[in-house]
Amino acid sequence: MQFSTLVFAALASLASAQTTSTGKMIAVTVGINGTLKFSPDNIKASVGDMVQFQFVAGNHTATQSNFDNPCQPLSMHNASATGFHSGFQPAAASKAMGMTSVYTIPINDTKPIWVYCAQGKHCEAGMVMVINENTAANSSRSLDAYKKLAAGASTVVPSGNAANSSTGGTTGTTTGAPGASATAAGMSLAAPSTVGLAAIAAVALLMI
Numbered sequence: 001m002q003f004s005t006l007v008f009a010a011l012a013s014l015a016s017a018q019t020t021s022t023g024k025m026i027a028v029t030v031g032i033n034g035t036l037k038f039s040p041d042n043i044k045a046s047v048g049d050m051v052q053f054q055f056v057a058g059n060h061t062a063t064q065s066n067f068d069n070p071c072q073p074l075s076m077h078n079a080s081a082t083g084f085h086s087g088f089q090p091a092a093a094s095k096a097m098g099m100t101s102v103y104t105i106p107i108n109d110t111k112p113i114w115v116y117c118a119q120g121k122h123c124e125a126g127m128v129m130v131i132n133e134n135t136a137a138n139s140s141r142s143l144d145a146y147k148k149l150a151a152g153a154s155t156v157v158p159s160g161n162a163a164n165s166s167t168g169g170t171t172g173t174t175t176g177a178p179g180a181s182a183t184a185a186g187m188s189l190a191a192p193s194t195v196g197l198a199a200i201a202a203v204a205l206l207m208i
């Protein structure tokens with residue numbers, strides 16, 4: 001009896017440690033070697049993790065869409081969800097200062113998060129990615145299928161238009177050296193119907 005009580009107590013304390021621990025940081029490189037790619041483009045993240053987009057080349061965005069409308073901001077199709085949007089992150093400008101512009105989002109649930117670049121025709125060219133693809137729940141909602149939809153997208157919405165509402169979200173912050181060209185004020189994430197995506201997004205300049 002005493003033994004099993006002890007085991008239970010140990011398990012309870014383990015569970016509590018896990019739920020209070022901070023998650024890991026998962027880096028996604030954007031535009032590596034001048035490519036139109038998020039690398040890696042299919043990642044798994046747990047609740048409490050952070051996903052950090054690192055803009056190393058070119059001038060790209062990391063913008064959230066839904067599955068069905070790959071090259072348009074989430075807010076266009078769901079008035080109650082803002083979605084995250086990094087704004088344009090010209091790598092050359094930050095590089096000139098020996099820095100890399102980064103944009104970090106928190107993971108608050110494990111639902112699929114679809115991401116595209118809102119620059120030019122990058123989205124149609126396949127500059128998209130997914131966090132927590134769940135083909136077990138819906139086999140048609142794969143990264144490949146999202147890419148195919150993106151290739152045929154008739155409307156690509158410039159990222160500036162993505163920053164419209166702050167409903168249900170919180171506003172991120174921009175930090176960096178004076179004169180930094182990171183123009184994006186972090187914007188809100190939202191999924192007000194759930195505890196979901198509402199979270200802080202932030203743009204920062206990371207010393208390299």
Ligand SMILES: [Cu+2]
Nearest residue numbers: 060117119122
């Ligand atoms: Cu791009």
